[in-house]
Amino acid sequence: MQQRPLLLASLLMAFGILGAGWFVGNGLITSRVTDRFVTVKGVSEQDVEADLALWPLKLNVSGNNLSSIQADLDGQVAEVIRFLIRHGVDTSGVSIEGLEVTDRLANPYGESGPIQNRYVVQQTLIIRSEDPGSVLAASQEMGQLVDAGVVFTSGSGYGPAQPTFIFTRLNDVKPTMIAEATANAREAAEQFASDANSNVGGIRRANQGVFQILARDQAPGIMESAQITKTVRVVSTVEYYLE
Helix, strand or coil: CCHHHHHHHHHHHHHHHHHHHHHHHHHHHHHHHHCCEEEEEEEEEEEEECCEEEEEEEEEEEECCHHHHHHHHHHHHHHHHHHHHHCCCCHHHEEEEEEEEEEHHHCCCCCCCCCCCCEEEEEEEEEEECCHHHHHHHHCCCHHHHHCCCCEECCCCCCCCCCEEECCCHHHHHHHHHHHHHHHHHHHHHHHHHHCCCCEEEEEEEECCCCEEEECCCCCCCCHHHCCEEEEEEEEEEEEEEC
8 A cells, every 4th residue: 555655656756757858858949949040131222412512611811911901801702702603502501700810920939030921810611502513513613713812721620621512311211221221131031041941030130230321432532521422321130030
């Protein structure tokens, strides 16, 4: 009679060990199936046109009488405005900034000997236009300003004196480009799955990627900011489950 409880206990223990082994084994299989995935990248590129132009011009006038210098500077500003109007640039976006007056006699580290022009006055004009094409055309005729006696250099803090062309409508192209990049990633995943005799499942993880605005003509020395036509590029990374 005492052997029956022992036998029953042994049977229950054996079934428990078998059951635990089944669950553990099934869990490992499930884990391995879940961990089967492929990481792919999808690329989308689109050419866009800049919709904003910024063009800094720093005018330079020197002399010994501040009143006459100011009059000369006003004349140069007016000449620039006439130049822009001739080339179809809307002058309502022109602002005058950064007046700088330098007294060369007050500079303790100045050059030795007589100074021909005591004062140097600099005035920065910022030309802002939503018609980049007209600004580009005007910038290619800057020799006309030189012929008119306008002296200009690059503006401090604004980079070179050539215009900067900006694309501001990135949010308008993001949805379609993300969709295209994701579709390209899915296509790459399906090709991989086909080679591995598997099927593509749902998305395990996705990274949209960083949008880049690049020069359309990518060559040494060519800057994106100097080109009206640009290339927007995004590389999305997607992980797909394999079934």
